[in-house]
């Protein structure tokens with residue numbers, strides 16, 4: 001239940017952002033984008049996680065994995081200021097978490113918009129732009145230009161004027177990503193943002209989020225059941241299971257030994273052509289299952 005070399009991982013992430021070691025030193029000198037100290041969350045007698053110490057650096061990409069009900073969404077709710085911790089503290093950009101922080105972009109777990117919603121795609125993205133960091137609200141041409149840019153980035157220009165309720169789940173999800181990035185946030189919280197996206201758009205949205213953290217030093221917390229679509233971007237993994245957690249690089253955490261220990265049963269992690277296959281999880285919905293020939297870790 002320890003945090004494996006967080007400083008090293010943070011430096012690696014910062015170097016990826018800055019592109020130089022000198023730049024990396026400057027970036028790491030900044031305050032952590034997210035800091036949890038001795039953080040714990042319980043509902044009644046049920047401990048989701050406790051004694052969680054975690055520092056996420058600007059520009060770092062943290063994947064949060066774990067079975068259903070392990071507390072992944074609850075962790076995001078803590079960072080959004082919607083759920084108080086049972087113990088410990090949570091800081092965003094050095095300040096205690098609170099609702100409505102302008103430092104945070106959020107891609108919520110997918111829920112369909114009402115079929116009759118009059119909101120158009122461009123209105124939804126525009127909602128992300130109002131207020132926040134732009135100080136004086138962007139209006140008129142500058143506002144429209146920024147919305148158009150964001151729509152273009154997620155490949156949604158073709159349906160910019162279509163009511164959101166008429167769009168597919170994947171198309172709606174691309175709009176949520178554009179909306180979350182609209183304010184150029186310091187911290188981006190993503191709750192299974194790739195759900196219901198086809199492979200092409202999984203790649204597009206993942207690359208968009210990766211580009212954001214490299215360009216702007218946005219720290220990314222990415223809740224997912226499936227690490228493979230983002231495996232090339234992930235700096236560290238926070239794995240939650242059975243009231244325990246592990247933090248470290250994917251190579252440190254996603255191993256047969258670590259996961260078997262956390263689940264209390266034999267779980268095999270197989271690496272195959274850069275992908276990770278986890279076999280034998282008690283919760284069959286948690287990861288892709290399959291029998292591939294490859295190296296067991």
Ligand SMILES: Nc1ncnc2c1ncn2[C@@H]1O[C@H](COP(=O)(O)OP(=O)(O)OP(=O)(O)O)[C@@H](O)[C@H]1O
Nearest residue numbers: 043044048066067068069070071072073074075225
């Ligand atoms: N306000 C609450 N009061 C009591 N229990 C809660 C509350 N919110 C969440 N829970 C419970 O805490 C557990 C963790 O929920 P959470 O949504 O964080 O899990 P998760 O890891 O995101 O799961 P999934 O992978 O299914 O989305 C669940 O069993 C849930 O029912």
